[in-house]
Amino acid sequence: MAGLRGAAAIVGVADEVSPTGELGGSGRALEAAVIKQALDDAGLTLADVDGVCHSASSMGLAEYLGIHPTFTDSTNTGGSSFEVHAEHAAAAIAAGLCEVVVSVYASTPRSDRRDGKPRRRPDLGVNNPLVDWELPYGLRLPMAPYAMAATRHMAEFGTTSEQLAQIAVSTRAWAGLNERARYRQAITIDDVLASPMECSPLHLLDCCLVTDGAGAFVMTSAARARTLAKPPVYVLGAGTCHDHSIISQMPDLTTTPGVISGANAFAMAGITPSDVDLLMGYDSFTITALLHLEDLGFCAKGEGGPFVEDGKTAPGGSLPMNTNGGGLSYTHPGMYGMFLIVEAVKQLRGECGERQLESPEIAVAHGSGIVLSCMSTLVLGTEATR
Amino acid sequence: MSTKVPADTPLRMEPPISPGAEPFWEATRECRLVLPWCLACERPFFYPREVCPLCLGTAIAWRPATGTGVVYSFTIENRPPPAAFSMGKPYVVALVELDEGVRLMGNIVGCPLEKTEVGMPVSVTWEALSDGRHLPLFEPRREENAL
Numbered sequence: 183m184a185g186l187r188g189a190a191a192i193v194g195v196a197d198e199v200s201p202t203g204e205l206g207g208s209g210r211a212l213e214a215a216v217i218k219q220a221l222d223d224a225g226l227t228l229a230d231v232d233g234v235c236h237s238a239s240s241m242g243l244a245e246y247l248g249i250h251p252t253f254t255d256s257t258n259t260g261g262s263s264f265e266v267h268a269e270h271a272a273a274a275i276a277a278g279l280c281e282v283v284v285s286v287y288a289s290t291p292r293s294d295r296r297d298g299k300p301r302r303r304p305d306l307g308v309n310n311p312l313v314d315w316e317l318p319y320g321l322r323l324p325m326a327p328y329a330m331a332a333t334r335h336m337a338e339f340g341t342t343s344e345q346l347a348q349i350a351v352s353t354r355a356w357a358g359l360n361e362r363a364r365y366r367q368a369i370t371i372d373d374v375l376a377s378p379m380e381c382s383p384l385h386l387l388d389c390c391l392v393t394d395g396a397g398a399f400v401m402t403s404a405a406r407a408r409t410l411a412k413p414p415v416y417v418l419g420a421g422t423c424h425d426h427s428i429i430s431q432m433p434d435l436t437t438t439p440g441v442i443s444g445a446n447a448f449a450m451a452g453i454t455p456s457d458v459d460l461l462m463g464y465d466s467f468t469i470t471a472l473l474h475l476e477d478l479g480f481c482a483k484g485e486g487g488p489f490v491e492d493g494k495t496a497p498g499g500s501l502p503m504n505t506n507g508g509g510l511s512y513t514h515p516g517m518y519g520m521f522l523i524v525e526a527v528k529q530l531r532g533e534c535g536e537r538q539l540e541s542p543e544i545a546v547a548h549g550s551g552i553v554l555s556c557m558s559t560l561v562l563g564t565e566a567t568r
Numbered sequence: 569m570s571t572k573v574p575a576d577t578p579l580r581m582e583p584p585i586s587p588g589a590e591p592f593w594e595a596t597r598e599c600r601l602v603l604p605w606c607l608a609c610e611r612p613f614f615y616p617r618e619v620c621p622l623c624l625g626t627a628i629a630w631r632p633a634t635g636t637g638v639v640y641s642f643t644i645e646n647r648p649p650p651a652a653f654s655m656g657k658p659y660v661v662a663l664v665e666l667d668e669g670v671r672l673m674g675n676i677v678g679c680p681l682e683k684t685e686v687g688m689p690v691s692v693t694w695e696a697l698s699d700g701r702h703l704p705l706f707e708p709r710r711e712e713n714a715l
Contacts, residue, residue, distance in 0.1 A: 308584070308586070309586040309587060310586075311586075311615050313583065313584060314583045314584060314585075314586050314589065314615065315583070315615045315672065315673060316673050317581055317583075318580050318581050318582065318583045318703060319580070319674060319675050320580060320645060320659060320661060321661050322645050322647070322661075325643075326643050326661055330641040330642060330661075330662075330663060331641070333641045333642055333643060333686060334640065334641035337641070337685075337686035337687070378646070378647075379644075379646050380646060380647060381643040381644070381645055382643055382644040383643075384643075429663070429673075430615070430671055430672060430673045431615075435640070435641055435663075
């Protein structure tokens with residue numbers, strides 16, 4: 183695969199979160215604020231932006247900002263939308279359609295609930311298979327489909343609740359090193375198992391948070407990236423695949439389309455799992471992260487449970503995973519994929535303070551959208567890897 | 569196949585009838601489970617739709633299903649979403665693989681929650697909807713040696 187290797191680089195990132203889980207702003211104003219931070223980070227201005235990505239309306243965003251982009255992308259694949267945006271942006275930049283692309287996300291479910299604002303529900307529309315064939319059975323979203331994946335994984339491979347809990351424990355240990363994380367206090371496997379059972383076999387502490395949050399990235403060509411404020415973080419590989427939209431159509435509940443998105447991204451980058459210094463793997467639930475470890479090839483199918491048991495993904499482990507504290511302990515405003523990219527970039531630039539890894543060169547941001555439906559894998563690297 | 573509504577069946581949101589699924593729902597009026605088969609592929613598929621998801625063929629025949637299968641996976645919902653289930657008590661949502669090879673969602677009824685297992689043989693049972701249709705649910709298969 184010739185692909186996009188090294189053609190584009192992320193040159194600016196920003197995210198807004200709070201240990202309270204609540205932010206002051208919301209909506210477009212919050213999006214604009216975090217875009218400004220990401221542009222400042224890159225040493226660019228709004229006038230430089232000629233491409234916009236937004237998971238709901240890139241046109242609405244561009245209008246609000248008063249810009250006239252030549253590349254526009256409103257792709258929504260749920261939580262993996264921003265990895266897909268990065269893939270599309272890199273392709274557009276490589277093809278010469280535009281030079282500076284911004285993608286942004288802001289969502290404030292927690293303060294909206296506090297303020298009594300009506301919960302934004304997805305438009306179910308008509309002729310929606312979810313409504314016809316799943317919701318009548320009281321399927322609790324998004325938890326239940328992931329719970330069914332966990333049940334199946336346990337039945338096929340003997341994975342245990344303790345092994346899933348270890349992922350929450352290891353991720354919380356990372357959050358302990360991040361003063362911006364929502365929850366920082368160390369937890370044990372017993373704490374996870376003692377937390378309320380939501381959808382069996384998933385306990386409350388197997389589930390991601392509900393917080394406010396906002397984030398943005400700025401991408402440009404490799405040539406321009408080298409003239410800017412921060413060290414470029416190159417897109418070395420990208421891949422996306424979806425194999426269902428509703429859970430009853432997922433071909434195999436223990437294998438996600440990350441098998442394909444990951445293999446394609448790694449092949450484009452010319453790397454193998456052993457080259458990866460940091461995995462930012464979307465942890466909507468503990469089972470989600472476990473499936474990523476298997477499907478991206480860090481361990482064999484079915485061996486995710488034993489793989490995480492000794493704290494391999496925790497601080498000091500051989501495969502650092504979700505060093506910001508993840509969706510489980512850092513932030514999760516609904517579509518968390520943006521924060522995977524922001525953390526990967528900050529780690530590769532060495533900006534992560536107490537939780538900073540030692541000279542990482544290759545990071546993977548692996549987004550998961552809807553109900554294990556759309557996986558999108560980004561391989562990011564420093565100048566040395568280009 | 570039984571037609572009585574098990575006592576532990578929760579109240580629920582009733583499904584609409586989307587294009588392509590009319591014969592499925594019509595058969596449920598008589599508590600018959602039928603599946604769409606693509607005449608070109610000679611394979612069943614689910615959920616019902618106007619075209620075959622394997623070949624885009626539009627010649628579709630509706631054939632009776634055995635109504636038996638096994639639990640592919642499940643979850644016990646301990647905190648029901650209020651809009652869908654008003655009884656507010658835990659229930660099982662499962663994916664069932666029918667003998668024909670297609671997978672569909674259903675509640676498991678007539679079985680203690682903690683006895684539900686992956687691989688458990690089940691057969692279809694029916695819950696009456698308000699418009700004369702029935703919703704397929706599943707219960708543990710009684711004559712296990714009927715396999």
